[in-house]
Amino acid sequence: MTSDFSFTVSRTEGAARTGTISMPRGDIRTPAFMPVGTAATVKAMYPQQVRELGADIVLGNVYHLMLRPGAERVAELGGLHRFMNWPYPILTDSGGFQVMSLAKLRKLDENGVTFQSHIDGSRHVLTPERSMEIQHLLGSNIQMQFDECVKLPASDAEVERAMRLSLRWAERSRKAFRAEPGRAIYGIVQGGANEALRIESAKALADMDFHGLAIGGLAVGEPQDVMLAMIETVVPHLPTERPRYLMGVGTPDDLIECVARGVDMFDCVMPTRAGRHGQAYTSEGRLNLRNAKYANDPRPLDENSPCAAGRDYSRAYLHHLVRSEEILAMMLLTWNNLAYYQQLMQGMRDAIAEGRFADFRRRSREIWRKDADV
Template identity: 45%
Template sequence: MSFTFEVQATCSYTNARAGVFHTPHGVVETPRFMPVGTLANVKTVTPAQLQDTGAQMVLSNTYHLHLQPGEDIVQMAGGLHKFMGWSGPMLTDSGGFQVFSLSEINQINDDGVTFRSPRDGSLIHLTPEKSIAIQNTLGADVIMAFDECAPPGVGRDTVEKAMERTYEWLKRCVAAHSRKADQALFGIVQGGEFLDLRAEAARQLVDLNLPGYAIGGVSVGEAPEVIDQVVQHTAPLLPQNKLRYLMGVGSYREMARAIAAGVDVFDCVIPTRLARHGSALVGGERWNLKNAKFREDFRPLDETCSCYVCQNFSRAYISHLLRSQELLAYTLLSIHNITELVRFTQRIRQSILAGTFTTEFAEWIAPVTG
């Protein structure tokens, strides 16, 4: 089964494009926001509810699934899609982000990364080969190369070393990948805030002619204007005929600006994380439904939204659920928030097809300032 990306329309004044990414489990119409289901579950939402949000592709995480339940159990269940009951396209991160986020419990060298398990204290040695073997066993449509994400604020030498190690690990991932027919291996462009390093990393990855490419190492603590500068510089360096994926970004302006630079898909935990804190995404704003003003507000969350939540429940009801600590509140807010971000990217897609992107979304694609 081949993985292809088809560009359907482009924008005359930006690098934005609308396209279709073909996978063994269906298509992804781009630009598109992708919800995160770290442990083969988008928190508080069933697969049927997730499908109703308009989501087409879901992410899970190699490191966490390796710890629990283990890739062998997922394989025994028939693979990741059957295990979690999601029939659409899926992507697994490589565990590379945990090299950054769990830096206090790991040690890095050229061979790989050794973690101390947060579950039982045992040592876990994750190498490029091991990451790919786990992902081959899990069976997602798209798998990510094992990479090193340098933390923000470190010196150029440290960032360059991480970039070089990421490239060496990528070549080992390519050699270890055994399911090329039904799994697409994506490389990840690193290089921190140094634009020349980003350009060099992009050149190295493009030379390997991979099925798709990701921009990593952003949204890990940098200022928004730094993220924007990196994305605007890097995205156009990646092939026109391959899917471009910006990792870990899910705010309105960052997505709109990245789409204008030529990015196709995004992932972020924002919609479900905000839901667990009682917040809704409405019209580009974040609303805290615990606020007193919502107690007697019987309007839908968003009167323009067609999601299940906005068609059936009021702000007052969700506020009541939150105040009562009822679990349904988190499900309803998650459904709406995911729908909102998917709908935002769907609207952008339609505007690109219609040739109205730069006018319709002028507010959102204005440059990011500090």
């Protein structure tokens, strides 16, 4: 463990907790939501906007960046922080999930994965060692082990095979990780929807020298109750002194329920993707600006929002932009959505710190468990 990475829990309420991950490039307040900047950009956003909304860290992806523009090129240009003009912490996903979901003609074996690019069909090999090398070249601050993510539902035999392979790859990733100042590595718990496999994976990874531990292989087709059950199964077997990161999750309701079960970090494309498709997250719930009922609605998108995108533009105008397929619609709705997500995380941090998280959770569930305006 490097001495310049630390995690401090400042307050708990039940399993929910708030704290701080400290790294040389800045502190990460937890619970934290990481906007997804897959290809070195949070889509439709300026980096400074993302920062001003309250993001302490963003996420990049090995698979996409190795294909375009290439990790070696990014390194030659000064590393990912300089390349994308984001001087704060960056976490990189190892690329395992994207290889499984995007690549063409992939072949997996003990060594790694051989695949063809979804962009141009070029052939590549991604192993635990190569994934860690790419993350080193990019210069990311939190680096993820290379793993295999299985889409659910899947047979126990398939899930067990992938979990055990991911554990062997975790050992190789940890060995290949370069423990330099400002760098940390997380392991990834796998095991599908099988409690015994999840526990085995969590215990094995807890014994390895990782700075933090992630829960992977969820939000891949299973219902929310299954996801929450797996989190409840895994969290008691994760060290309390290390951050817990739930990968690829999720809706506002998901975030609230997972924080209630002890998760510290999240990432998801949902707020940015929704913004590009006319969907807005607001204090009233989710709104679909394509709906004709907004054509003559002069109200702001969200009068309770601290963000100009939600406060200063009418629903009628945003409806017009969406229906006209104007780029500004994507920009404004993405801005609004990321603002809402960061406001939600700050609300949870404050509620835990002040001992009122149970009430915050109850009130939030009333909004997010009603029918969405879709």
